[in-house]
Amino acid sequence: GEDVEQSLFLSVREGDSSVINCTYTDSSSTYLYWYKQEPGAGLQLLTYIFSNMDMKQDQRLTVLLNKKDKHLSLRIADTQTGDSAIYFCAEMRGNQFYFGTGTSLTVIP
């Protein structure tokens, strides 16, 4: 299909790891992205991964890419209450971004 898919909600306890999953559509997408939206704020670019990479790590964030299954995941280690937000994955096709519906992450203290 044409949709980038994400589950809508995720709840984790503070200190645990969070894993947010995404299935994208175009195996030829060059870059895949994770954006974070905090309440009342815009979309903040968290990280992106080039399609020839399997993994990218940046401090508490780990991105895993499975091109065969067109599956992208974002792992947040030691999740904090400040990580509560909506997380969007996106793929670039041509010059257009295609976003998922966003996953609302709730961190329980």
Added chain:
Amino acid sequence: EAGVTQFPSHSVIEKGQTVTLRCDPISGHDNLYWYRRVMGKEIKFLLHFVKESKQDESGMPNNRFLAERTGGTYSTLKVQPAELEDSGVYFCASSPTRPSGGEQYFGPGTRLTVT
């Protein structure tokens, strides 16, 4: 460096009225994009400017939407006349001519409510 700014942050109008949204991209960014998120759904592409030219407007829903970017700096998105289904959050994004990772920088969005 200032980020992408959008004005207003929130607009409430009645069906049939006109609303104009404004976006100021990051200084020096030639690429400017408009997106829209209808409640609970994905963020959808509307159009893309390169400087003052429309590069791709395939996502514009209908001719009630008019986007301009005179002078290649800020952009406006006018909805006339507004309908109920136009309610949502309108995001603007910008990027430099050759972004290293294709990334786009987003503004905080304008929440449009049509009643």
